[in-house]
Amino acid sequence: MTIFSSEALAHKHILITGATGGIGTEAALTLAAMGASITITGRNKEKLEQLKAELLRKMPVDRLCVQQADLTDPADRMRLIEQAERKLGFINGLVNSAGVSGGKRVEEIDEAFLAEMMNLNFVSTFLLTQEVYSKMLEKKEGNIVNLASLSGLRGTYGNTAYSASKFAVVGWTQSMAVEAIGHGIRVNAVCPGYVDTEMARNSLRKKAERNGTSFEEELDNAKKEIPSGRLSTALEVANAIAFLMTDAAGNIVGESLKISGGSVMR
Incomplete structure (x- = not known):
């Protein structure tokens, strides 16, 4: 069911990372249907091409940029931003959906596993956002939605590294939101469970x-x-992201919106 206007995000250019994942794909389809120009990125070229084809059945080619990228690679991050801006202009929306899961107990985790988890879920996302944010600061506008997790709000058994990475995302979201809002930029997170x-x-x-x-x-x-x-469904998460991207959420700042089916309340 469509609940958003087809023009709610007209004149917006939104970059969606992790677009080849279930939530990223639904976010791309939902935001495109709301009139946004979108840049999609992910590591899997085949899945990107599949999503591109699906999007082009719903939107004109001049509103879409597709760029394969590994966000852990500094050169790829810069190339992504450059290509997105070259085709669609200023990026005034960013959906950070890229990330991985991984459950291990503390005694099973080695330094390499921990470093990879933090890099994929937090560090590389932070560094990409830092670059996009610098342009938003110049324009005094922008909207950033980070995909966190209920695991960023409470711990669960055998989930220490993943939970740590998502707690980092939530803490970063809150602190950045306080800095950014004075420049007309909103930062929020969504925290789905399963x-x-x-x-x-x-x-x-x-x-x-x-x-x-x-x-x-x-x-x-x-x-x-x-x-x-x-x-929850990926579409339900995408709808939450879409809401936070609209002006209807204009005074929602630094929040971690839970999508838990009632499993986490506070």
């Missing part, structure tokens, strides 16, 4: 392997722990 995506399914498979259970058992257990009785 979402019906391949990333969540992989997480449940790993949990099943660790617990000596089946994927189906872990999925059923996850649903039982959620008062709504189901996982």
